[in-house]
Amino acid sequence: MHALTRHIHPGWLIIAPLFLLVVTLYLGPILNILWLSFTDPEPGLGNYAKLGQEGAQLRIVWTTVRICIITTIFSVVLGYSIAYAMVHAHRQQKSYMLTLLLVSFWISILVRTFAWLMLLGRKGLVNVTLEDIGLIAEPITFMRNELGVLIGMVHYMIPYAVLPLLVSMQSIDQRVMNASRNLGASGTQTFWRIYLPLTTPGLVAATLLVFILSLGFYVTPAVLGGGKVLMVAEYISVQLLVTLKWGTAAMLAAIMLMGVLAMLWIMSRFMKLSTVFGGATR
Amino acid sequence: MKPGLFSKFNTAGAWVLLLFLVTPALIAIPVSLTPKRFLSMPNGEYSLRHFEKLFTSEEWLSSFFQSGVIALSCSALATLLGTLCAIGLWRVSSKYSELVRAFLLLPLIIPQIISAMAFYRLWIPLGLLDSYAGLILAHTILAAPLVLITVSASLASFDPKLEQASKNLGASNWTTLRRVILPQVKPGIFAGALFAFILSWDEIVVTLFISKYSVYTLPRRMWNGIRENTDPTVASAAVVLIAITLIAFAVSAILSRRNARAQAE
Structure with missing residues (x-):
């Protein structure tokens, strides 16, 4: 001993x-x-083979990947704009911005989904308002389609994109920008050729983080998609709780897990993972 | 450097976006005040009947209670395990401990639906489905990494020589932990406990899989209300949740400001 x-x-x-x-x-x-x-149900690669054969399953995977890519692009671009404004704001203004960001971070996902349900429905506040001011004659269909799912998902993911970008932008030495301007580069040139490349680690982290979180997103797509937009997470839950096909669900989960781990690996090439999660680096 | 036109334009855009992040949730307030029996915007008339229903309904009250019990237990357990683990990892601080740290953060990044599947799979043979113990354990595993992160962050600025000094002066391991290390990581522990509480209080995906009748948490009941999409009580519950969020946020902001001041002194 x-x-x-x-x-x-x-x-x-x-x-x-x-x-x-x-x-x-x-x-x-x-x-x-x-x-x-x-x-399950029998040994072999049957579950994986089925994915290739069955159009329905492949379509669900494709829908999920497509929605996640669009969500990621919008969240990261909009998040970049917020982070940029925050880094360049005065101290007081910055702390107000941070408060809004964190409050939105903290509001329950169910409350937010409920709010979108009230806002985006056929008789929701958005449609009613637009009709009242005469902008549209017919209500726009926001729900039970990909548009609604995208609105809900981007809204949820933006704060997750902002935080790594903020960390990355704060670590940039402002003197580099001044040097670029002094050497005769325009503001636009400085942004595209100096600032943007310097924030690459933050961009990669934000992109992968949002993509990973979107992949397994369940609540918002299930409610705002209203059964019309089927994503992998909801399909898995149907397989488990309704049709009891563990094998199919397990196969989809395995693919999702491998994708997530692969992306974490890519992410670890660009920055220490612990800094992404705000952890300790000693 | 003077902010350019583009920069000003961007700042305005950022404010619009930030308001876009927060304001949609506020629609729950007018909807909760509707006098009608179905989900609708009030038409000039307001009523508190749905709040009254929320606070007199046995179902909603029991959900508030159950969520409270589960979130408090989860927070306590996750804080205990996460804090010990963070201190251990900090003390060991080797190649292996960093591997263990990365491994322990996995529950945070693995999609919730996969976690839900895993717990569901194991809880069936263990007989933990639809029980307090099952939910508390599952939530604790999901929440402990948050405590690990916050406590590790507090430890990062802690000089290990202080621990050595305490031991050299004759303090036992236990005394050193209690009198030297714990006071240092207190802000991390509080933040972690709060995050763990919120995670459990708000958790729905795993809960949907491993609870059924006897344990019916608040998110579960909200989820039901949202799916049925008729009863305005869910709107008043949303308003209460927003209020709780704002209070929790204010408390944590005050705490962290006080800590920042204490550290500055």
Whole structure:
């Protein structure tokens, strides 16, 4: 026993409880699901082969990827604009902006989804207002289509895009910009050739973070898509809770998981992951 | 450097976007005041009947209570485990401990639907489906990484020599932990506990899978209300949730300002 404790740092003793809990109750069943994707209902690659054959499943995967890409583009571009304004604002103004951003971050996803339901419906506030001021004759269909899902998702994801961008922009040395201007570059040139490239790590982190979070997004697509826009997360839940096809659900989950891990790996090439999550770097 | 025209234009755009982020949720307020029995905007008349219903309905009250119990237990458990783990990782601080740290952050980044599937899969044989214990355990695993992050952040600015000094002066491991390390990481612990509480209080995806009848949390009932899309009580619940969010936000802002001041001194 003594020989053992001499080699093992005592710090591990207090790491162990959480570590063991996560390994047994979280990692265990996830590995079990990966295993299921090859064994249920029968051993082999049947579930994966079906994905290639069945148009419906492939279409769902494609819809998900497409919506996630569009969501990511909008969230990152809009997030960039917010982060840029925040970094260049006065202190007081900046703290107001940060408050708004964090409050929106904290409002329950269910409250926000409910709000969109009230705003975007056929008789929702947006349509009623537009009709009242005579901009449109017919109500616009915002819900039960991809437009509604996109509005809800972009709205949810923007704060997630802003935070890594903010970290990255704050670490830029402003003197570099001044040097560029002094050397005769215009403001536009300085932005495109100096500022934007300097924020690449933040852009990569924001892009991948938003994309990863969008991939598994369940609540907003399920409500605002109203059954018309089926994304992978909702399809998985139907497979598990209604049709009880564990194999199909496990296969889709496995693909999603591999995608997420691959993106985390790419992200780790650009910046320390712990800084993305605001963790400790010592 | 003087801000250019583009920069001013961008700042205006950013304000519009920030308002776009916050204002949509406010529509819950007029809807909750409608005198009608279905979800609608009030037409000049206002009524508090849906709030009255919210606070007298046994179902909603029990959901508030259950969510409170689960979120408090989850927060306590996640804070305990996460804090110990963060201190341990900080003390070990080797290649392996960084690997363990990365591994422990996974529940935060793995899509919720996959986590939900995993818990559902394991909770069936363990008999934890639709129980307090099941929900608390699942939420704790999801929330502990948040505590790990916040406590680690507080530890990052802590000089390890202080710990050494405490031991050299004759303090035991336990005394050092209690009197030297814990006071230093207190802000991280509070922030982590708050985040863990919010995560559990607001969690719906995993909850949808592992609860059914006997445990019916507030998000679960909201989800039901949203899907049925008729009863305005859900709007008054949304208003209460927004109010709670704002209060929690104000409290955390005051706490962090006080900490910043304490650190500056």
